[in-house]
Amino acid sequence: MYLPTLTRRTFLTRTAAFSAGAVLPVLGLRNAQAASIREFRLKASPGRTQLVPDTYGNTPVWAYNGTVPGPAIRVRQGDRIHVVIDNGLEEETTVHWHGVRTPNAMDGVPHLTQTPIAPGETFTYEFDAVDAGTYWYHPHLNSTVQVGRGLYGPLIIEESEPVRVDRELIWVLDDWRLTGDAAISDDFGNPHDLMHNGRIGNTVTVNGRVPESIAVRAGERIRLRLINAANARIFGLDFANLEPVVIALDGQPVTPHAPANGLVTLGPAMRVDLILDMTGRPGSRVSVVDRFYKGQEYRLVDLAYAEAALRKAAPDWPLELQDNPLAEPDLGDAIRHEVTFNGGMMGQMIMAEMGGSMGNEASGGMMGNMMNMMHGRGIWFINGKAATGHVMDPLLTVPRDSTCVLAMTNATAWHHPIHLHGHSFRVLSRNGLPTTHREWQDTVLMAPREKVEIAFVADNPGDWMFHCHILEHQAAGMMGVIRVS
Numbered sequence: 167m168y169l170p171t172l173t174r175r176t177f178l179t180r181t182a183a184f185s186a187g188a189v190l191p192v193l194g195l196r197n198a199q200a201a202s203i204r205e206f207r208l209k210a211s212p213g214r215t216q217l218v219p220d221t222y223g224n225t226p227v228w229a230y231n232g233t234v235p236g237p238a239i240r241v242r243q244g245d246r247i248h249v250v251i252d253n254g255l256e257e258e259t260t261v262h263w264h265g266v267r268t269p270n271a272m273d274g275v276p277h278l279t280q281t282p283i284a285p286g287e288t289f290t291y292e293f294d295a296v297d298a299g300t301y302w303y304h305p306h307l308n309s310t311v312q313v314g315r316g317l318y319g320p321l322i323i324e325e326s327e328p329v330r331v332d333r334e335l336i337w338v339l340d341d342w343r344l345t346g347d348a349a350i351s352d353d354f355g356n357p358h359d360l361m362h363n364g365r366i367g368n369t370v371t372v373n374g375r376v377p378e379s380i381a382v383r384a385g386e387r388i389r390l391r392l393i394n395a396a397n398a399r400i401f402g403l404d405f406a407n408l409e410p411v412v413i414a415l416d417g418q419p420v421t422p423h424a425p426a427n428g429l430v431t432l433g434p435a436m437r438v439d440l441i442l443d444m445t446g447r448p449g450s451r452v453s454v455v456d457r458f459y460k461g462q463e464y465r466l467v468d469l470a471y472a473e474a475a476l477r478k479a480a481p482d483w484p485l486e487l488q489d490n491p492l493a494e495p496d497l498g499d500a501i502r503h504e505v506t507f508n509g510g511m512m513g514q515m516i517m518a519e520m521g522g523s524m525g526n527e528a529s530g531g532m533m534g535n536m537m538n539m540m541h542g543r544g545i546w547f548i549n550g551k552a553a554t555g556h557v558m559d560p561l562l563t564v565p566r567d568s569t570c571v572l573a574m575t576n577a578t579a580w581h582h583p584i585h586l587h588g589h590s591f592r593v594l595s596r597n598g599l600p601t602t603h604r605e606w607q608d609t610v611l612m613a614p615r616e617k618v619e620i621a622f623v624a625d626n627p628g629d630w631m632f633h634c635h636i637l638e639h640q641a642a643g644m645m646g647v648i649r650v651s
């Protein structure tokens with residue numbers, strides 16, 4: 167298991183005395199300390215990496231600084247982050263800091279918040295690490311291909327008072343569609359993936375490798391930061407008898423709790439921070455199994471206990487993280503919007519379309535129709551609209567600093583991880599039942615036909631993307647813009 171981390175040699179740290187006002191203009195931290203400027207450089211370019219065991223050969227990928235995942239960017243809460251992105255690809259790119267409440271111009275959305283970074287050009291992103299937690303970075307341009315070929319990495323913002331553990335692990339999960347010679351299948355964006363549950367692959371990696379086992383010690387406490395970087399695969403991890411405790415979702419602290427139905431569920435782009443007490447016997451093994459898709463369970467990785475125990479019983483250290491400086495929604499004075507997601511295979515719009523022209527050979531039959539819809543009006547819709555070009559009129563406009571409630575309905579037959587940029591939102595209810603762990607998220611997984619209510623204070627001005635993070639759904643129309651002004 168190998169996860170590259172930038173070392174002192176590859177970045178410079180400068181300490182600068184900032185007034186809290188200068189560093190954290192809108193979202194001020196309680197603690198006005200001297201912050202550091204942390205400088206990083208990431209070059210996106212083609213490379214090769216060993217995703218699968220040697221015997222299959224290595225895989226041509228696109229990577230940041232030559233590794234998949236890209237280097238872990240690790241800073242302290244309150245630091246200011248400078249990242250120079252060097253585009254060594256043969257196409258335009260941008261970088262989005264998923265889940266981080268950056269100023270709008272630093273959000274990395276092409277044609278909305280910035281001009282794309284041309285091949286051979288650089289762009290410098292600069293923002294404050296306002297909220298502690300587990301985040302990640304990835305391109306926001308031609309994402310099905312760019313993320314799907316390996317461009318992504320973890321962004322960890324450390325708490326000033328982290329929970330006490332013996333060891334911390336980051337697992338960046340990904341799912342690849344590989345051919346027999348370990349190459350990435352180049353059927354990106356095919357109509358079947360667009361209309362169904364996205365590009366589900368055949369090879370799952372942890373930190374860019376098909377994992378074998380991870381060494382653990384009886385009695386140790388691990389903080390596991392899980393990041394789902396897959397285009398489309400949803401994970402539902404079963405940690406057997408380990409009784410994991412969820413302490414944060416999408417970077418934001420929650421009331422520590424056991425995962426629902428015993429499965430740690432992560433849609434694409436979602437993060438879960440877990441506390442794992444290794445309660446097994448020295449010398450034994452335990453398998454982590456993914457059970458999300460019924461009938462397609464598989465062993466993700468084994469945890470292998472060393473012969474010597476670290477301690478006899480699990481420690482009783484506190485599990486609670488301190489809250490981030492998020493504004494609490496004022497539900498008594500909220501602006502409410504209904505948002506309905508539609509489309510996809512078995513969705514009403516597509517079926518009507520196909521019913522009307524099925525058997526019409528002149529139009530190229532069913533596949534031809536799908537292609538037309540894909541390139542023309544889209545396959546997935548938000549409030550009846552599919553985004554198919556660069557220019558997007560806002561789906562909603564929300565007055566700055568107001569509380570906005572989105573009452574969302576998934577009217578499709580598919581799961582969708584719904585992501586809002588620039589804000590974290592409270593998940594208030596699912597199918598009318600209030601949530602119970604003070605969930606703050608930036609990406610919420612909606613089951614088929616599910617209704618989910620979220621609320622946020624629109625305190626970050628600008629045009630923000632709101633989209634499904636199954637990247638094929640996003641590409642086929644399932645995105646819009648929420649304007650905070």
Ligand code: C2O
Nearest residue numbers: 262264435585631
């Ligand atoms: Cu992780 Cu709009 O993206």
Ligand code: CU
Nearest residue numbers: 582634636639
């Ligand atoms: Cu979707």
